[in-house]
Amino acid sequence: MKEFFVLAEVTASPYPAEIAAALLLPKASVTLYVRNLVAKGLIRREIDDADLRRHRLALTPAGEQARDRALAALAAEYDRRLARITPQDRTELQASFRKCSRPLRTRRRAVTPADRAKGRDPTPGVRRACRSGARTG
Numbered sequence: 001m002k003e004f005f006v007l008a009e010v011t012a013s014p015y016p017a018e019i020a021a022a023l024l025l026p027k028a029s030v031t032l033y034v035r036n037l038v039a040k041g042l043i044r045r046e047i048d049d050a051d052l053r054r055h056r057l058a059l060t061p062a063g064e065q066a067r068d069r070a071l072a073a074l075a076a077e078y079d080r081r082l083a084r085i086t087p088q089d090r091t092e093l094q095a096s097f098r099k100c101s102r103p104l105r106t107r108r109r110a111v112t113p114a115d116r117a118k119g120r121d122p123t124p125g126v127r128r129a130c131r132s133g134a135r136t137g
Contacts, residue, residue: 004070006033007063010043014056042066 005023013019020030034057037043042063048054059067082090 002029003033003037004067006030007037007042007059007067008071010057010059010063014058015048015054016057019057037063 002023002025006019006025009019009022013022016030016034017027019025019034020027023030034043034045038045041060043057044060045055046058048056082093085093
């Protein structure tokens with residue numbers, strides 16, 4: 001199954017390290033999956049023209065077909081499972097997925113020693129709770 005995810009990611013992320021980062025997999029695992037996919041004739045390694053030390057991955061025609069078949073099967077299975085819930089629940093589920101997939105936009109500014117000296121530490125309660133072992137949130 002993980003080989004499928006690697007296969008599906010090759011077009012968007014053609015370098016093994018990028019695939020590992022995108023799929024949150026260890027680089028060693030991606031190397032093994034790539035080796036297996038190359039042996040099956042689903043992807044090929046190409047020397048990167050911009051950096052001759054790097055190998056770029058590309059789907060073979062057989063790899064494109066395998067990816068498309070697997071995506072179609074996955075979509076059909078999701079459709080089958082989603083058919084069990086009401087249209088309203090599906091709409092709510094889609095909205096929840098959209099919220100989860102949005103990048104976090106709130107970025108806190110680092111608290112400097114000068115801020116603390118002026119009493120402007122926005123998170124002292126959280127720090128106290130963490131030091132004491134209490135749970136927050």
